[in-house]
Amino acid sequence: MKHPQFPHAKRVLLVDDEPIQRLLLMRALEPLGVEVQEARNGQEALDLLRDSLPHVVLTDLHMPIMDGLELTRRVKALDPLLPVILLTADGDREVRLKGIEAGADDFLKLPVDLVELRLRVKGHLERRKLQEKLEDLERALFALVRAVEAKDAYTAGHGERVAQYALWTAEELGAKPEELEDLHMGALLHDVGKIGIPDHILRGDYTLTEPEWRLIQEHPVKGDEIIRPLRAYARLKPYVRWHHEKLDGSGYPDGLTQIPLLVQAVTAADIYDALTSVRTYRKVARPEEALQALENEVRQGRLDREVVRAFKSALLRNRALRTV
Ligand SMILES: [Fe+2]
Ligand SMILES: [Fe+2]
Structure with a gap:
């Protein structure tokens, strides 16, 4: 018998136009036990985000249709606290500054150090989960206030x-x-x-x-x-x-x-x-x-x-x- 599935507790949205790179990053994330959603550019990512928000967005910078900087801006407009990690070429200071301006929370240099990737994603996931918990507590408290008023x-x-x-x-x-x-x-x-x-x-x-x-x-x-x-x-x-x-x-x-x-x-x-x-x-x-x-x-x-x-x-x- 098939059981209904709970939505996965931790979800990473991975945005990259290179299939090989996506595969590599997905493999690297496997030990974290997260669900990984894939998108090939910023536009595809936004379409997925509109359905439900992941816990972390991991995005490449250069992509057709919509690049990583624009995606970062759009994600932050949707939810300023949703962590965005940008993948940038080594030593690209200008781009990093633009990324900070767009609201990126973290940067990973290409080629990606897979151990570092796991650690960074794990850290952001934990913070995001904690923040979710606090928001839920706050909502529960206000539900209590409404119950009093009712x-x-x-x-x-x-x-x-x-x-x-x-x-x-x-x-x-x-x-x-x-x-x-x-x-x-x-x-x-x-x-x-x-x-x-x-x-x-x-x-x-x-x-x-x-x-x-x-x-x-x-x-x-x-x-x-x-x-x-x-x-x-x-x-x-x-x-x-x-x-x-x-x-x-x-x-x-x-x-x-x-x-x-x-x-x-x-x-x-x-x-x-x-x-x-x-x-x-x-x-x-x-x-x-x-x-x-x-x-x-x-x-x-x-x-x-x-x-x-x-x-x-x-x-x-x-x-x-x-x-x-
Ligand atoms: Fe009172
Ligand atoms: Fe009162």
């Missing part, structure tokens, strides 16, 4: 809206690009800890009992536990754990009185989105009313004045005062 029809898209408002605000506050990256991820994940809370409590369309209220207040700590295995944990934690903290110490879970401004940008965005979102049990606030609520937070010493100012002008600048 528990309550009214919170669909909450994470993304909060992230967008917070990003605009942070830009207004002069945050650095790498800070924006962390803030984006942190804002998307801020309520991930709600995953364990029963749906009817989350909907909150009745007066919650004291234990139910305490359960809701645990979500920043639960979220902190969920994201702990991430490498970026230390940089994401403030957003997930402290987005319900208040400067007067009345927030939860830690009762902080000093809160990073970028975390407060998420807090402001969170309050604004909650108030302007449709709920069954209360009237939707108009944007002006929601901004007024933020001003009140400032007046009561719970939220930084500068953050709310930045939030307001970011919304105006991006013409995103949410109309309902």
Whole structure:
């Protein structure tokens, strides 16, 4: 009986117009246990790439129809992180410089040292697999965020809206690009800890009992536990754990009185989105009313004045005062 085949775990796309050279390279790659796809020029390679991406592209430079440099550019336009190894003639500095410019990750001199070829391809394969794994983890995490939002029809898209408002605000506050990256991820994940809370409590369309209220207040700590295995944990934690903290110490879970401004940008965005979102049990606030609520937070010493100012002008600048 024939069993369905899993797609091969590691795939190398080999692009060369010389059949003998292709055969030689294929033989050299055999011990790596990879599937090798063959193409005779850049155009053929691109046709194969459109179906599915390999883990490494190994390409000759001089080929008819489309050469290795153009192929490198096109591959990088499709996926900047897909490794491309260019085969170049010995000592061809000009070509190597052009290759670097096109985005090639590595070079192998012709005639190819087959041992070196194996080692280089192996290294790139491993890095690519690792990167795939990280991307899958990230996707799984965001699937979890969507699962949380799906528990309550009214919170669909909450994470993304909060992230967008917070990003605009942070830009207004002069945050650095790498800070924006962390803030984006942190804002998307801020309520991930709600995953364990029963749906009817989350909907909150009745007066919650004291234990139910305490359960809701645990979500920043639960979220902190969920994201702990991430490498970026230390940089994401403030957003997930402290987005319900208040400067007067009345927030939860830690009762902080000093809160990073970028975390407060998420807090402001969170309050604004909650108030302007449709709920069954209360009237939707108009944007002006929601901004007024933020001003009140400032007046009561719970939220930084500068953050709310930045939030307001970011919304105006991006013409995103949410109309309902
Ligand atoms: Fe929250
Ligand atoms: Fe939230």
